[in-house]
Amino acid sequence: MSTKGFRSYFLLFTVSICASVQALAQPSERTISRNEYIEMWKDEAISQMVKYNIPASITLAQGILESANGNSELAKYANNHFGIKCYGGWTGETINKDDDQKDDCFRKYLTADESFEDHSVFLQKSRYQFLYEYDITDYEAWAKGLKKAGYATNPKYPELLINLIEQHELYKYDKMQAEFDSKDPILASEPAITQPLEIEASSMVNVHMTELSNNKIKFVTVKKGDTYYKIAKEFDLGLWQLYKYNELTKEDVLMPGDIIYLQPKKNKAKEKVHVVQKGETMKDISQMYGVKVKKLYKHNEGVFGKDLEEGQQINLK
Incomplete structure (x- = not known):
């Protein structure tokens, strides 16, 4: 190769490398609608x-x-x-x-x-x-x-x-x-069950056993007959706090065995990846690992608004 040809090749190579570095330096986040x-x-x-x-x-x-x-x-x-x-x-x-x-x-x-x-x-x-x-x-x-x-x-x-x-x-x-301020309970059972007893917070001792998730967040496991209001009152929390910590909507209904967090979820999990099981949603994974839904979407670009597929890997950090 001639000296002139080598210089041209070297210049092209250098420009290519610089362009690649510049591209890597740009934020990769897609535009949010x-x-x-x-x-x-x-x-x-x-x-x-x-x-x-x-x-x-x-x-x-x-x-x-x-x-x-x-x-x-x-x-x-x-x-x-x-x-x-x-x-x-x-x-x-x-x-x-x-x-x-x-x-x-x-x-x-x-x-x-x-x-x-x-x-x-x-x-x-x-x-x-x-x-x-x-x-x-x-x-x-x-x-x-x-x-x-x-x-x-x-x-x-x-x-x-x-x-x-x-x-x-x-x-x-x-x-x-x-x-959030309403005391109208959402039962973790069939609608036909009678209204739960109103229990004073001071007398609610060890109604639920507090557990600690792998992500170091306190939670309780829902029992039959529980309501959001009863759990909030038992742990001296505002109803809005349970809604916020668990990213709930008015359509969410308590079911026995559900996890209810008593503290805010984290931005990432201790584990690296979750393999999606049939029928799982991002909300399910969020509750499973104690990671905020919006952070899961941030860790997994391109999945927002899409149904998860069985076997799909979801990054947890």
Whole structure:
């Protein structure tokens, strides 16, 4: 090979290597759709509503708008879903990004869950207190109030939030707080069984044996006649906490033998892989190993919205 030919080959090889390294450096996460984002974060928005009295629809709409459905640089690289900046005595990690000013300072979180919690805490500031005089289902008043309080500078901010809420029917989640506070039991048995006895929390000693999962999370095994309310009361938890920790929906019904976690699930399991058995869902695997459903989807790209197949391997970390 001539010297000229060798140089050309070497240059082409070098460019190819650089391109490969650059490709590896790019984030591999696929684009999250709006419906996927809502599905991923609706439970967190509801739990924040129960805890802080902020409409879940408002939290979701703000998250969608501020994070571009979780696809923004702040969301991907800083777990910041609400565009909250560093001011206000923030002592945690930060990230710089051009915004109103060049290299504006934004808060950086270890997990996206922390971003949702910090957003709720942020809205406890004095200038937002008038919002809590509005009904929890009055998302229009909340949207306009956020703009009035100075949350955003965009004059169309209220309309953007309201349109998102109405387009995706996010307002339906605002009505779920009553369900978390309701004492209407969901029995772990046949509907014909009589109402369970109301037992004072102080007298409920060793009704359930607390166990520890391989993932170091406390749980109990459901018995016949159990209800979510009875278990929550026995362990001095809010009903919303059981719903959040176990990623429950109003359609979920207790069955004897089910696992109910008394603490939040983890982001990964001790085990590396689970081999899918016939009929299993991602929710089943989540309960089996104590790993959050949304984290399982993150560990397994391309499976969201698809039925699992028998023999399929699911990464647990």
